[in-house]
Amino acid sequence: MPKFAHLAERVPCPQCGADLALNERVGFQWGYCSYPFSDSDRPSYNIGDEVVWRTDVNGRIHPWKYFDDDTCNIGDPTFADVIVRECEIAIQECASCGLEFSGIGIVIRGGVIESLNLQVEWPEGVETFVINPNDELVPQPEWTTRPMAWGVRGGPRTQLVKNSQAMQLLTLE
Numbered sequence: 001m002p003k004f005a006h007l008a009e010r011v012p013c014p015q016c017g018a019d020l021a022l023n024e025r026v027g028f029q030w031g032y033c034s035y036p037f038s039d040s041d042r043p044s045y046n047i048g049d050e051v052v053w054r055t056d057v058n059g060r061i062h063p064w065k066y067f068d069d070d071t072c073n074i075g076d077p078t079f080a081d082v083i084v085r086e087c088e089i090a091i092q093e094c095a096s097c098g099l100e101f102s103g104i105g106i107v108i109r110g111g112v113i114e115s116l117n118l119q120v121e122w123p124e125g126v127e128t129f130v131i132n133p134n135d136e137l138v139p140q141p142e143w144t145t146r147p148m149a150w151g152v153r154g155g156p157r158t159q160l161v162k163n164s165q166a167m168q169l170l171t172l173e
């Protein structure tokens with residue numbers, strides 16, 4: 001079953017104010033992803049939190065890999081400025097008033113979850129943009145289907161580090 005990270009925030013519809021996210025929760029795939037929407041009592045982010053990544057038993061960060069317990073690090077902390085799309089439900093319409101939009105973007109800058117953005121136009125097959133130094137959004141379609149290797153040993157404790165620290169703990173493999 002796919003795993004997600006979650007942002008526990010309301011996403012008010014710009015037209016009617018209803019919550020576009022289901023139960024004030026937005027699922028996305030970036031950083032440490034460990035559970036689906038149904039386990040909604042588990043830890044989640046709020047706006048202003050730094051993205052976290054899980055280390056292996058030796059304290060190293062493996063980007064784009066599954067751990068031996070099926071949780072995973074999706075993405076790479078080197079890319080600290082990104083917009084990722086809500087992809088657990090792929091919400092594109094307000095259930096209350098019918099307003100349509102391209103997707104819910106989670107804006108991450110300097111590794112910190114900064115805001116939500118409904119204005120981004122998401123091309124087919126794109127779930128992530130890198131924000132380049134000129135503030136341009138560079139689509140990363142190859143990341144949507146990127147193969148994820150299995151079997152990183154996470155150990156009995158889930159050790160999480162913030163994005164800024166994770167960048168310095170990357171494996172060299």
Ligand SMILES: [Zn+2]
Nearest residue numbers: 013016094097
């Ligand atoms: Zn609405």
